[in-house]
Amino acid sequence: MAIENRNLAVGTKLTAKYKTVSYGAEVVQTEEGVRYKLEDGREFKSLSSAGTAITGGPINGWAFWSVAGEEAQGQPAESKTETPKRSNGVIRRTPNQKGTPEGQVRYFCSACLDSFYAEAGEKPEACPKGHDESFGEMKSDVEAPEELADEAEELTTE
Ligand SMILES: [Zn+2]
Numbered sequence: 001m002a003i004e005n006r007n008l009a010v011g012t013k014l015t016a017k018y019k020t021v022s023y024g025a026e027v028v029q030t031e032e033g034v035r036y037k038l039e040d041g042r043e044f045k046s047l048s049s050a051g052t053a054i055t056g057g058p059i060n061g062w063a064f065w066s067v068a069g070e071e072a073q074g075q076p077a078e079s080k081t082e083t084p085k086r087s088n089g090v091i092r093r094t095p096n097q098k099g100t101p102e103g104q105v106r107y108f109c110s111a112c113l114d115s116f117y118a119e120a121g122e123k124p125e126a127c128p129k130g131h132d133e134s135f136g137e138m139k140s141d142v143e144a145p146e147e148l149a150d151e152a153e154e155l156t157t158e
Helices: 047-055 133-137 146-156
Strands: 013-018 021-030 033-038 091-093 104-109 114-119
Touching: 013 047, 021 047, 021 114, 033 047
Parallel strands: none
Antiparallel strands: 013 021, 021 033, 091 104, 104 114
């Protein structure tokens, strides 16, 4: 099913089927901005590039990918309810730790929408910019950065 809500939150899982094989990707936050990360660890700036890496030919990423879990429901869920609130809200361990230097753990701060590394074994109290759990009451939903919206426009003008 094509993606209708293009404001994909960081952490959104995507699936696609190509030649009977299922592929997965995840919306991740990197130092350079939002990226779409394939299961093999490759990161792409757009969903189309991520899809092209699979098909080997140009595709429309918004049509190629589906938000994981939405296929069964038949209609897109509200992006706000899609992001589960976790007890450790602001500073979260990034689900995908690929590319993280040894001995470190990658965390994501939903206040500054950026990821950072911390020593493995100790959960950081705050991000390098000083956001801690008290920030979570002010802002608990991760919003898609503007860069994502720009890309969406680009893709519609084919
Ligand atoms: Zn922060």
